[in-house]
Amino acid sequence: MTATLTLNNGVEMPALGFGVFQTPPDETTSAVEAALTTGYRHVDTAAAYLNEREVGEGIRRSGVDRSDVFIESKVWISDYGYDKTLHAFEKSARKLGVDQIDLFILHQPVPSSFDTTIDAYRGLEKLLADGFVRAIGVSNFRPTDLATLFEHTGVVPAVNQIELHPYFTQVEKQNVDAEHGVLTQAWSPIGGITSYRGSSRSAFDDPVIGGIATQHGKTAAQVMLRWHLQQGRSAIPKPTRPERIAENFEVFDFELSADELAAIDALDTGVRGGPDPESTSRETFKLEIPEA
Template sequence: MPSVPSITLNNGVTIPQLGFGTFQIPPDETCETTVAALETGYRHIDTAQMYGNEKEVGQAVRESGLDRADVFVTSKLNNGAHAHDEALRAFDRTMEELDLDYLDLFLIHWPLPGGSGDFVETWKALEEIYRSGRVKAIGVSNFQENHLRRLLDDSTVVPAVNQIEVHPYLTQDALRAFGAEHGIATEAWSPIAQGKVLADPTITRIAERVERTPAQVVLRWHIQRGDIVFPKSVTLKRIQDNFALFDFELTEGDVGEISALNRDERTGPDPDTFNG
């Protein structure tokens, strides 16, 4: 089984660069599918309160037979829980649902810039949770540079990661560079743009040359750029294919060609205007 590289976060915690995403996996399918991913070799599982399947993710981790320390588990704060005390209570509910002794990474899911709460106050609640030792690292999701600057100016703990939409049609180079400058790792959601990039002629041409699927080529592009990525599938063959990224490499030219496909095209909401 190939070894998945790890990224060392800004507090020394290590995270497998390839994980398994559970977005839009129904709860009644989540445990079986996540166990299959763990059996394939994944050691990083990404869930969220919003997904409604934390309980089943925790069940899968326990049923896998793996040591708890060998599986990196992420969850995210729901949009309705940004008030300080509600964020604390929401984290308690996450831990009850997962039924794990600790969480590896907990994120603010969206900044909600026009919402009733203030994400800086939300972040202060996450800092309290972090200091308690119940979570190994904290971070954010869907934060733009202006949101990150506010956190850096008004809080103590630098986010370990920023989980944002990234794919060949939305390369996010400036935001990724800002994160790197401040020690914030980039996690890429929607890594294949919900399949939109898979028929792109540049990607299919490279895939034919390296004898891989277009999805494998795009995921490998992420890996070589340093993104942390967690593709989702409920199909065992695709779960296995998405893991088979470490016995081939793209050339520097390939990476550049794929990056040049950027058109700043989102598949999800704009974090500057989305208020959940």
């Protein structure tokens, strides 16, 4: 059993996705295969993860029909620009081994040269119009980024994928997304990003989440994923061990109460764990995406 969300253009997307951020290529194929065998039908990758080829191989090895798998990938900032973004699709599609990508999004805004971001999004609009992608969107976009995008483009993004977990809920962003019919999708949905900067606070060990988990006979990770799903978000956890892959999928057989949801909401610290979109530039992220 899984749950689906309807994007603003009518496309159905599984709410719970399987992420491969920071998954080494040599582990990605087996992880994706295990996820699809478990029941996931949504895989989230990106050109910048450098593992699209292995994602495609994992999908093929799983035996699950391509038409039953929702593939999401992202254009990296080195490929922003109208023509370059069209070519970015070709690179991603060839690596994935597919003709069509279900959801294709811009990985970051580039505040210092937002004109290239707009040109890249216009490239996404062309890919959508020509049927090479089924939906388009953005990632890490702030309300100001969305406002500028709306002024210069014609298709409202289907998705805005942002850092979102109990310690960083970005309520304003969620509200702006919802106001415009943009689905909020959570990366680092169970707070793993908070440990990357040496933080001693982990959502996995939070007593509030732990108490709720005990009440339901579930794990902290399952409670956090259920919190996202009940509040209408898409979530993209990224485990690699088969037992964790299976555990994260077992979130459709219980329900959190309104008080429990509110208690998790109240854990927000307003502190970002991942990179600040304001600092994104070609200079700070020196990565070129190789050809297929």
